Amino acid sequence: MNAPADPPFDLEQTDRLLSTTRAVRRRLDFDRDVPDQVIFDCIDLAEQAPTGGNDASRRWIVVREEHTKQRLGEIYARNGSFMTQVADRLDGTGHAKEEVFESSAYLVENFAKAPVLVIAAIWGIHDNSGRPGLFDSVIQAGWSFNLALRARGLGSTWTTLLNSSVDELADILAIPEGVTTIVTFPVAYTKGTDFNPAERRPAEQITYFDRWGFTRAQASTDGGTHLTDGQGVVAEVDIDAPPAKVWPVVSDITFPATAGTELVGADWQGEPGLGAVFTGHNKLGDMEWSLDNHVTAWEEGRVFEWSTIDPENPGGRWRFDILDQGTGSRLRFSMEIGSTNNLTVDMAAKSDTPAKVINSRRKMLRANMQRTVEAIKAAVDGPAD
Ligand SMILES: Cc1cc2nc3c(=O)[nH]c(=O)nc-3n(C[C@H](O)[C@H](O)[C@H](O)COP(=O)(O)O)c2cc1C
Secondary structure, three states, X not given: OOOOOOOOOOHXXXXXXXXXXXXXXXXXXXXXXXXXXXXXXXXXXXXXXXXXXXXXXXXXXXXXXXXXXXXHHHHHHHHOHHHHHHHHHHOOOOOOOHHHHHHHHHHHHHHHHOOEEEEEEEEOOOOOOOOOOHHHHHHHHHHHHHHHHHHOOEEEOOXXXXXXXXXXXXXXXXXXXXXXXXXXXXXXXXXXXXXXXXOOOOHHHHOOOOOOOEEEOOOOOOOOOOHHHXXXXXXXXXXXXXXXXXXXXXXXXXOOOOOOOEEXXXXXXXOOOOOOEEEEEEEEOOEEEEEEEEEEEEXXXXXXXXXXXXXXXXXXXXXXXXXXXXXXXXXXXXXXXXXXXXXXXXXXHHOOOHHHHHHHHHHHHHHHHHHHHHHHHHHHHOOOO
């Protein structure tokens, strides 16, 4: 990360706090009490977060009484019983979500053991009006509360399972009508304080510049659109089927994936896999040509990436990612325009407004790539009802 020369905060510490504040469940220390003062301090810090209209309508309920915690724990266990079932099903399978469900199931069984349960609530009822209001006036404070806990050696998990039993919750805690509970934090000191950053998608993949789906592989030095910054395009679609069903279509190079040209055919030179080459035969009007594509990433069921012409200096880098969404898959089709991309580089070089050339090319690519992922979805899911 590029830090400013003279940042007003210690960025190493700040960034460590921001990147290692995890959902803590199995490492909550249920045997160590949490002083009220620590909770007050963390709430004071959390209250520095903004509210819509600056109307100071958040309220915090700290539950310490054993029998009250027990009652909340029973509701949590009832509402979270599906987590235990999923955890049992995933146990030992190596599934991507095995660990999170095992950890969640642990919390389902031990929720009431946390020394304190802290509920963040707000005056108001959600009316779907879109006006600044409930969730959007609590969430930022909730996260600040978590960060303040972490900085003091405590931890928690953002939990929402009690929210599906608001009447019972209101009854137990005497919450008046007109108040919405948003989140419940089981708070405790953590067993050890070494937590790691989680694996998340890098900013370059999920940040779009000026138009939906327009990516940039490198930060531009002046914020402008230059080919040297790896200008790209993304198209995504959700598919009802699991990755194993999506993969055969995604890795079928004869499937008519299109960048605006007609795919006449494609054949592998050797076995499909990392480092392999396949040749695509394209047609556009009267023009016909063949292009070698080098497979630069290949993970069955997950990733298929290829670079055109020269993998070290490609004309374009194309990539399919299949994300396991639990109930289905999200298919992401991305491409990055390379510096040897004849069409775009030539056109951009000859133009007074190269950014415009690049963007109109991206618009065309995005439309075609969106068509491609929709076609893959139709091939996997079958026609829409
Ligand atoms: C809106 C929201 C609701 C959540 N609800 C629950 C919950 O009821 N129970 C639970 O154990 N975790 C819950 N979580 C925690 C997520 O499962 C957790 O953030 C995720 O596993 C990622 O863990 P990490 O933040 O440590 O990377 C919730 C998180 C959010 C943002």
